[in-house]
Amino acid sequence: MTADLDARANAADLLDGAGCFPEQWMRSAFMAVPRHRFVPDTVWLEDPAGYRPFNHTGDPARWLSLVYDPREALVTQVDDGLTPRGTPGQTPTSSISALNAVFTMLAESDLHHGQQVLEIGTGTGYNAALLAERAGPGHVTTVEIDPAVCEQARAALAATGYEQVTVIRADGELGHPPHGPYDPVLSTAAVLAIPYPWIEQTRPGGLIVTPWRTAFCSHGLARLTVHDNGTASGHFAGATTFMTLRGQRPRTRIGELYTTKRWQEARSSPLTPADLVTRLDDPHAAFAVGLRLPGVAHWPQEGHWWCNNDSWAHADEEGTLHQWGPRDLATETATALDAWHTEGCPTLFDYGLTATKDGPVFWLGDHDHPIP
Incomplete structure (x- = not known):
């Protein structure tokens, strides 16, 4: 067994043991998609001064262990790619998400073969490949705002056999109407407000799954059902922390x-x-x-x-x-x-969100108990 297959198998066992594969297709997809082929040779590791580049050639074994760590995200871009050469980066702006977070979101998305899927935030392209394993060829559209990140992902998807994933370079807040309606819309970037085009482009009864944050608190995961009255609502389903959409950064x-x-x-x-x-x-x-x-x-x-x-x-x-x-x-x-x-110290899972054209409405328990 090669080093990458060995690392993938070990990670699969750890994820399985932690309950991250509630459906069999998830483990199969994880084993089918070579995660390491989506990660740039140079990633960014944090130290007291900021984020410094770490290249695959410097320590291939460590690089591979970072790629397949089930619990840690790996930063693939800092400062929107504008970091001067030789200086540490300050703000992570693109990453490949931690595997446990990836499969938490996939589980909440209730994916099925043949669905039209819209992904917001292509990043490395790895998540889009997992989506394609489940939805099937030609059923995944993914949108990335950063041109360099977009091109890297498009190349990685083509090189690994996922050339039928449609990669769009655009502002993800606008979605991508031509391939809609979608079910689900899945964002890999956090939002402070649900962009209304996502609701418009999701079929009634379809799902929007996205990391959620406020200016005060960076963690949350919204799982919303779209209704035919132009709204979407649902409870918060988790406490994941993701980078924020560029247009909504606090x-x-x-x-x-x-x-x-x-x-x-x-x-x-x-x-x-x-x-x-x-x-x-x-x-x-x-x-x-x-x-x-x-x-x-x-x-x-x-x-x-x-x-x-x-x-x-x-x-x-x-x-x-x-x-x-x-x-x-x-x-x-x-x-x-x-x-x-x-209120009895409710958990975040007890709260819910109704997204409308005019903005979010939060509630505790059900829609009849809005947060004042």
Whole structure:
């Protein structure tokens, strides 16, 4: 057995043992598609300075083990491909998803032979090949916004026998009407709002499966059924974290709002309650807060920061809160956490989403209990 087949077989056993192949076709597809042939020779590994290139020729065995690691994504592009040569990259912008996340999404997509499938975010092309194994030749359309990534994926698909996958270089938020209607639409990039063309291009009763995030919280997986009234709804089905669609990347205004002068002007007080940020360690709590505080970003950095379009807050490691702007973002976070606790600390699986032309509506349990 060659090294790549051995790595694939070992990964299959690990995935199988973790319950990642709920249907037999998934293991068969995994064994059929040579994942390593979709990964560029150069990938990007994180270190304290950022992301540095790692080439296959430097350590082929390690490269192969990274490709077939069941639990870790592998970064294939940083900074939208604009990183100056010889400098570390700062922001991962394309990757091949972790295998356990790949098959979680495939399971939620309820794929069947003969369906027309639209994939948003081609990336390496690996996921499109898995989709083609299930849906069949000529039934998969995949859209990629980055021209270089798109060409690499198109070449990899052709070289591995999946030339009947249609690869489109375009903005995935627009879908691809000519090959619709689809069932399902499957996105490999997270969204903050469901692009309405996805709903329009999915047949009634069809599925949209996409990673979901808020400005506050980066993890979620939406599984929505499209209705004939032009909406799509369903519960959140998982806690996967993916890169965000380019057109929907959260961009905080902290660089504009924070200045030395405003730091000096900021209101200072003890953080109340003192355990506010540790309560956010619960991923279900953070998810619920994100639904209630649209547009509010939160991240740890030498303490914890919050920011929206006109205010910021910082809780330092000594427990002092500094806030500037009209909103009290820390208190709003505490209020949202209290509401989540009053509701019985529901998991993210208890929440749902209705996507409309005017934007998302969130609810707890069912549509009759919208999140205020």
